[in-house]
Amino acid sequence: MVEFITRMMQGRFDARPLGDALLWNRTGTFVSWREQLRRQRAGLDPLTGEPSPYADMYPVTEN
Incomplete structure (x- = not known):
């Protein structure tokens, strides 16, 4: 495995x-969940850090 x-x-x-x-x-390409959350809140793609055209479509929630 x-x-x-x-x-x-x-x-x-x-x-x-x-x-x-x-x-x-x-x-x-590992990105911690904290960094993904920070990027998403900033309107960026959580994995790439690039500007996200879908940033305002999904609310950001903390788990």
Whole structure:
């Protein structure tokens, strides 16, 4: 299982084994939940930090 997860996170499969491109070959993209919340409150995409056109569509809540 460790080998599978490692290969998945590093994008070392010929095809996406899970069918979802969200985590595919995205090394070094961990963003803590606190930073994601800060970015979302600032109107930025929580994962990329880029301006988000959808920022005002979803209310920001703390869990």
